[in-house]
Amino acid sequence: MARLVMKFGGTSVADLDRIRNVARHVKREVDAGHDVAVVVSAMAGVTNQLVAWCKDAAALHDAREYDAVVATGEEVTAGLLAIVLEGMDVNARSWQGWQLPILTDNAHGAARILDINGAELLRRFKEMSQVAVIAGFQGLNKESGRITTLGRGGSDTSAVAVAAAIQAERCDIYTDVDAVYTADPRVVPKARRLAKVAFEEMLELASLGAKVMQVRSVELGMVHNVRIFVRSSFEKPEDVDSRAPPSGTLICDESEIMEQQVVTGIAFSKDEAQISIRRVQDKPGVAAAIFGPLADANINVDMIVQNVSADGLTTDLTFTVPSADYERARATIEKAKGAIGYDRLDGATDVAKISVIGIGMRSHAGVAAKAFKALAERNINIRAITTSEIKFSVLIDAAYAELAVRTLHSLYGLDKA
Ligand code: ADP
Ligand code: ASP
Ligand code: MG
Secondary structure (H helix, E strand, O other), X not given: OOEEEEEEOHHHHOOHHHHHHHHHHHHHHHHOOOEEEEEEOOOOOHHHHHHHHHHHHOOOOOHHHHHHHHOHHHHHHHHHHHHHHHHOOOOEEEEOOOOOOEXXXXXXXXXXXXXXXXXXXXXXXXXXXXXXXXEXXXXXXXXXXXXXXXOOOOHHHHHHHHHHHOOOOEEEEEXXXXXXXXXXXXXXXXXXXXXXXXXXXXXXXXXXOOOOOOXXXXXXHHHHOOOEEEEEOOOOHHHOOOOOOOOOEEEEOHHHOOOOOOOOEEEEEEEEEEEEEEEEEOOOOHHHHHHHHHHHOOOOOOOEEEOOOOOOXXXXXXXXXXXXXXXXXXXXXXXXXXXXXXXXXXXXXXXXXXXXXXXXXXXXXXXXXXHHHHHHHOOOOOOEEEEEOOEEEXXXXXXXXXXHHHHHHHHOOOOOO
């Protein structure tokens, strides 16, 4: 008998039939003798609709009210799943974030979980064999007592945090793909399933665009050493053996992975924008004059490329920001023009960042050089490059994103046979 967390994403609970399917998965684990906490997302499309309503109501709205609105999606699913489970004679009770409570900081719209009280859940497991159905994505602002949400995709983080709080043996992330793949299987049909992926690699994959897991959920899993499996909710419940290890991908410590590939996976993101400052003065303090105001405006700068000046006087400097912050970043730099000193500002939003990730890169040279050559052969121009210990990223025209991902996927031998 084990203690399990089962998380189901939006597509897996998209309508009542799918919720019934989810309930059968839950019953399967309960019948196998496990204590189960379920974490659910909003039904597919619901959160997008709620976000759109907030924007329509007022382009600039209070983040506390945004949270009050968007947190409701998960509440509906939690209640419905509890009703369906009861109908199947499974003792179940729904929980909203404030009821457990799941305490968070005050960063409305992107709150961090501070603490979860798992004691009541454990008591109910023990005394009533009751399944907990928890609304994902939401928590309670520890300071003000208002509802918070954890950022898009945040139900993954709720699930891993609950798993840590009740010391679950496993946290199963049920989704609409049956594993973590070497690249998004919707873009790369030849992508391969990964049996295991190291926390650090999953962290890079997620933060560089693979939305299968929210970044913070992987961080939490790494810190609390939660065993996370990514698996399919579309597998027929009656075909699954609850005593066997799950068939999906285990996210685990790198020491558990015997045969480490040089490259594990490829991620891409089109949510990037490029800003180039032309003929900026080449003198000490200029980087501070540019990036200081951006930091003050809470804008995350990612890639930075600065040329060495040819004439000793001026140079060009290029950097990227999230596309959502593009206009704000431009305005910030224009406002600081006097302090910075430059000729012209150019920008582009039709860019994509392609990233290649693998722990094996630590001990292999020349991995990135191969990619530059392969992209050049396809006539794909690289606008910027960044590298770190276990990954490198290139910025290219968005139109070539899919081609570049598939090219690199083949190049590093990731295509399935
Ligand atoms: P859920 O609603 O269950 O949380 P998401 O849509 O958030 O599901 O995440 C699952 C999606 O992530 C998949 O449908 C897939 O298209 C996408 N994805 C991106 N990169 C990968 C990858 N490397 N492996 C698996 N899925 C990926
Ligand atoms: N429903 C929320 C979203 O769509 C949270 C989640 O699904 O994880 O972002
Ligand atoms: Mg998700």
